[in-house]
Amino acid sequence: MPQLLPVGDAALSVVFAEAYSPEAAGRAQALDRQLAALAEPGITECVPSLRALLIHYDPQRLSLRRLTALLESLPPAGAADAAGAAWSLPICYEGEYAPDLADLAARLSLSEAEIVAIHAGGRYHAAMVGGYPGYPYLAGLDARLRLPRRTTPRVAVPGGSLGIANEFTAIYPATVPGGWHILGRTPVPLFDPLREARPALVAAGDAIAFRPIPPAEFRRLDAEFRAGADPVELCRA
Numbered sequence: 001m002p003q004l005l006p007v008g009d010a011a012l013s014v015v016f017a018e019a020y021s022p023e024a025a026g027r028a029q030a031l032d033r034q035l036a037a038l039a040e041p042g043i044t045e046c047v048p049s050l051r052a053l054l055i056h057y058d059p060q061r062l063s064l065r066r067l068t069a070l071l072e073s074l075p076p077a078g079a080a081d082a083a084g085a086a087w088s089l090p091i092c093y094e095g096e097y098a099p100d101l102a103d104l105a106a107r108l109s110l111s112e113a114e115i116v117a118i119h120a121g122g123r124y125h126a127a128m129v130g131g132y133p134g135y136p137y138l139a140g141l142d143a144r145l146r147l148p149r150r151t152t153p154r155v156a157v158p159g160g161s162l163g164i165a166n167e168f169t170a171i172y173p174a175t176v177p178g179g180w181h182i183l184g185r186t187p188v189p190l191f192d193p194l195r196e197a198r199p200a201l202v203a204a205g206d207a208i209a210f211r212p213i214p215p216a217e218f219r220r221l222d223a224e225f226r227a228g229a230d231p232v233e234l235c236r237a
Helices: 022-040 066-071 101-108 113-122 215-227
Strands: 003-006 013-015 043-048 052-057 087-090 123-130 136-139 154-155 159-167 168-171 176-178 179-187 205-214
Touching: 003 066, 013 066, 022 043, 022 052, 022 113, 022 123, 087 215, 101 113, 101 179, 113 179, 113 205, 123 205
Parallel strands: 087 205
Antiparallel strands: 003 013, 013 052, 043 052, 123 136, 136 168, 154 176, 159 168, 159 179
């Protein structure tokens, strides 16, 4: 049974595990989908994380007791029920877009081409989205590419940069500070507050595949997206 922890007077955390596991993240995503289907008006927002689901609610419309009873009445949802959308994202693993690739090759005793092949050949799923708006933590990184974060973080990592750290890979949705190892960049805008239907392209539970592209195609796609091309249509797998 998950642990129910009140967070202030208007939120409840449903905790599935002490630390991240694919099962815990999947159960959080599955419960998120169950509650979305119920459309309980007192629930204002749900935020799945690596091991829990944070439920924001309006205490004027839904008491903690009623919310707890609602959760206890739901049938158990397994991680397999958390499947979301599937995306194919273009990534340039070359030159200025991959500033840490040479260092990674030396540290991992692999060639740059081997790192790109291993990373691009993987299949990933979004364990959570957070930290920054639209910032996906993607599980499924090959064990051969796992390293701790950089000792010295960068003050500004360009938006679209693809990084790896520990068991995750991720894409920075904007130019922000960060300490992940950068081995590529995508021209796809992962977060756009004006994209009302889906401001964050990737949601928890989504499946991600990466498609290597050369710098010229990166620049072409970047220009198209800046001109208004819709990544929701162009990147669905």
